Structure formats: structure tokens, C-alpha cells
Amino acid sequence: MKAGSEWKYAALLAATMLLSSCGKKDEQKRPTPEAGYIVVKTESVALPVELPGRTSAFETSEVRPQISGLIQARLFTEGSIVRAGETLYQIDPRLYRAALNQANANLANAQANREATATRAKRLEPLAKIEAVSQQDYTDASAAARQAAATVEQNRAGLETARINLGFTRVPAPITGRVGRSLFTTGALVTANQAEPLTTIQRLDPIFVDIQQSASEYLSLRRALTSGGTATPSSAAVKLKLEDGSEYPASGRLEFTEAMVDPATGTVTLRARFANPSGLLLPGMYVRATLSQATATNAILVPQRGLARDAKGDATVMLVGPDNKAVQKTVTAGRTIGDKWLVTQGLKPGDKLIVEGLGKIRPKQDIKPVPAGSPPAGGKKQGDRS
Structure with missing residues (x-):
């Protein structure tokens, strides 16, 4: 190797060692990042679902x-x-009023005949006992009296029928x-x-909303409620969203679920009842109903800022690990509840979930864990930590 080349090589080596030494000093001078954490805990959380529905009248009567x-x-x-x-x-009403008058006359005629036959039978009774008249004559008179009494009742029924028809x-x-x-x-x-019908009458206050839920969703819910797991029946409160996107001001109550599946649509019908004093809801309207059919009793909710997605789309969180090192963990979070993620797998109560300072933290890095919301070191504002 020539002397000039040796000199250049020595100079390059010296520069490399100097830069490496400077880098290590910078790393040693860089402070350990603070990590604001929350302690994971379980709680009871209502699991809302949004389903399509249509309004229908509370009562409908076709007038005939x-x-x-x-x-x-x-x-x-x-x-x-x-x-x-x-x-x-x-x-x-003229024909029916005439029929009523005729029924009245028929009844009066029958009553008069009843009186005459009853009187004749009463007079023949003692004569038959002394054999002044034949027993057959008395029997015929008694039968005629009873027949006349029955005719009176028939005509009284006819009069009542005529009166009802006139009322109709x-x-x-x-x-x-x-x-x-x-x-x-x-x-x-x-x-x-x-x-x-002559016309139709509909009672619109209150009003029904018939909500459609797929049979598969209904079966999943029933299994969760009957398997002794973490789900329990929830309240029957229902909220409505109208076709124009606005919210209906009043809440409704779930009345019942039909015990059959519509073979044409594969859905189960749930019926809710709403007050409708202003008549805003009309039969046949399409609506979106939000209701909670079950409550998760041991749910874990994670703030949205504490959960990220990797390149594969998997949900990940950062935890405070042993020796105060950051630990990245993959979790299952399939839905949001309000402004939080519902985590069903990957976390347990007591885990320290990092929600502040995530922009400065990498997996396996040393961190300084502090409760979320604590004033940062150096007197900076809380927002400066992230």
C-alpha cells in the first residue's frame, strides 16, 4: 500500500470513530421519553346495533x-x-225504520194472542179437574198458551234485530x-x-316501528345470552334516525320480537313503540333504529389515540412492560363504542396502556411511565409530551 493511501485510510478511520463517539454521546444525553398510561379495567358496556325499519300505525280500522x-x-x-x-x-234509514215499526206491531200482536191463550188455558184447568171438559181440550189450550209465549219472544228478538239494523x-x-x-x-x-272499505282510520300516536334483523345476527345474540358468557340482556330503549338524516327527538321502547323468520327476507321483526304527538312519523316511513340488545359485562374500552393499525391492518397497542420498556402488542378491536375501541382479545385488567407520548416511543425502548394527564417533566404543557 502506498504512503498516500495509508494516510487517507487512517484519516477516514479516525473520522468514523469520531462520529460514532459523538452519536453515542448524543444518545446518552437524550432523555428517556415519558409515556402517559392508563390502567386497563373491565366495565359493563351496552352494545348498540343499527337496523333498518319501517313505521306502521298503532291501530288501523277499515270502515265497512x-x-x-x-x-x-x-x-x-x-x-x-x-x-x-x-x-x-x-x-x-227509511226501510229499516219501517222494518222496526213492523217488528213492533208483530210483537204487540203476539203479546195479545199470548194473553188470550193463557186466559183460556187457565179457565179450562179447573174444569178439566172435575171432568167438565175433556183432558185433551185442556192439553191443547195449555200448549197454545206456551206456543203464544214463545211467539212473543221470537217477535221481541225480531224487534231487537230491527232496532240494531236501524242503528247500523x-x-x-x-x-x-x-x-x-x-x-x-x-x-x-x-x-x-x-x-x-268506505274509508280507513289510523291511530298514529303512539306509532309502531317494525325493525328488521337478520336471522344470523339474532342467532349470535341468542347464543351469547344463553351460553352463560359475558353478555346479558340490555335495555329496550330505541333511537330513530329519519330518512333525511335527522334524529327523532323521542326515544321508543322495544315491545317484542316475533317468534318466526320471514322466509322471503331471512329476517326477524322487532317491534318498537314511539310517542308521536306531533304526527311527524307517518306509516310506511323508512327509518334507521339504534338499540342495545345486549350488554358486555367484562368489556375493555381503549381510547382511540391509544390504538394504531400496522401495515397489515392489525390493531396494535403499546404497553408499559417489565423494566419500564415499551412493549407492542397485537389486539382484536372490531368495533367502536362512542369514542373508544372495544378490545375483545389481547388485553387484560391491570395492563398499563400507553396513550400519551406515542410519537416518541418505539418498541423495546426505555420509557418513563407516568399516569396519563400528569404534568410533563420540565414544566411543558401536557400536549408537548406527544
Whole structure:
């Protein structure tokens, strides 16, 4: 090797050693980063689900006539609120009033005949005992009296039927609610057995919301609740989101779950009940319902700032490990609850989860653990730690 080359090599080696020495001194001078941590604990957490649903009337009644005749008048305003028992239509009553008068006359005639036959039977009774008249005559008179009494009861029933039919000429509202449009006008002929209703009444306060849940989700929930695991039945409160994205102001209550699966859609129907005093909800509206069917009794919630995703998309957290070294750990976090992640695997109560200073911490690095929210060393603001 030439003398010039040896000199250059020695100079390069000396420079390298000098830089290495400077780097080690810088590392030795660099302070150990603070790591703000929280202690992992379990708690009971409601597990909300958001499901599609449609509104339906609390009560629906199709108004139909119970007799045949011509409509004389419509006595309500379409779209208004009607009360149960309020007359909606008047059917021509003349034929039914005449039938009532005839039934009254038939009853009076039967009553008169009953009195005559009863008196005759009473007079023949003592004569039959002394054999002044034949026993057959008395038997016939007694039978005629009983027959006349039965005829009175038949005519009394006929009178009641005629009175009821006359009452049916006034078509009342079966329930209280909002009445729809009238499908028949004045002068229309209606019949007792017609298929088409005269109008429809719907009670909209309260109102039902029929919520659809897939059978697979329902089965998973039932297994979790019956397996003796960490899930328990939750409250039946329901929140609604309307088609325009706004929130319905009142909360509802879950009434029941149907004990069958719709074969066409593979869903189970859950019915919730909501107050609807302003009439904002109308039957047939599409809504999104948020409800909690179960509560996780031993859930672990992690602040979102304490959880990251690696290149594979796996959730990772940083923990305070032995000898105050940072330990990176992969966890399972499939959903958020509010502003936190629900961790189902990878953490246990008592773990110290780092949530502050993560920007300066690497795995296996020495750290100075402090409770989250503690004033940082040097008197800097809390935000300077990260």
C-alpha cells in the first residue's frame, strides 16, 4: 500500500470513530421519553346495533257498512281526527225504520194472542179437574198458551234485530284516529258484505316501528345470552334516525320480537313503540333504529389515540412492560363504542396502556411511565409530551 493511501485510510478511520463517539454521546444525553398510561379495567358496556325499519300505525280500522243501502251523507272531513263512536256516514234509514215499526206491531200482536191463550188455558184447568171438559181440550189450550209465549219472544228478538239494523244506518268510527279519504260518495250504494272499505282510520300516536334483523345476527345474540358468557340482556330503549338524516327527538321502547323468520327476507321483526304527538312519523316511513340488545359485562374500552393499525391492518397497542420498556402488542378491536375501541382479545385488567407520548416511543425502548394527564417533566404543557 502506498504512503498516500495509508494516510487517507487512517484519516477516514479516525473520522468514523469520531462520529460514532459523538452519536453515542448524543444518545446518552437524550432523555428517556415519558409515556402517559392508563390502567386497563373491565366495565359493563351496552352494545348498540343499527337496523333498518319501517313505521306502521298503532291501530288501523277499515270502515265497512253492516247493512245495505244508499249513502245519504258523509259526516266527516277527510284527513281529520275522528273519535271512536263518531258517525261517519248516514245510510238511508227509511226501510229499516219501517222494518222496526213492523217488528213492533208483530210483537204487540203476539203479546195479545199470548194473553188470550193463557186466559183460556187457565179457565179450562179447573174444569178439566172435575171432568167438565175433556183432558185433551185442556192439553191443547195449555200448549197454545206456551206456543203464544214463545211467539212473543221470537217477535221481541225480531224487534231487537230491527232496532240494531236501524242503528247500523249510522256508520260510526270504530277507533279514534286520523281518517283517510272517502272511497264512496253521497248516493253510492253500499252492501253489508262488500270487500272495499268506505274509508280507513289510523291511530298514529303512539306509532309502531317494525325493525328488521337478520336471522344470523339474532342467532349470535341468542347464543351469547344463553351460553352463560359475558353478555346479558340490555335495555329496550330505541333511537330513530329519519330518512333525511335527522334524529327523532323521542326515544321508543322495544315491545317484542316475533317468534318466526320471514322466509322471503331471512329476517326477524322487532317491534318498537314511539310517542308521536306531533304526527311527524307517518306509516310506511323508512327509518334507521339504534338499540342495545345486549350488554358486555367484562368489556375493555381503549381510547382511540391509544390504538394504531400496522401495515397489515392489525390493531396494535403499546404497553408499559417489565423494566419500564415499551412493549407492542397485537389486539382484536372490531368495533367502536362512542369514542373508544372495544378490545375483545389481547388485553387484560391491570395492563398499563400507553396513550400519551406515542410519537416518541418505539418498541423495546426505555420509557418513563407516568399516569396519563400528569404534568410533563420540565414544566411543558401536557400536549408537548406527544
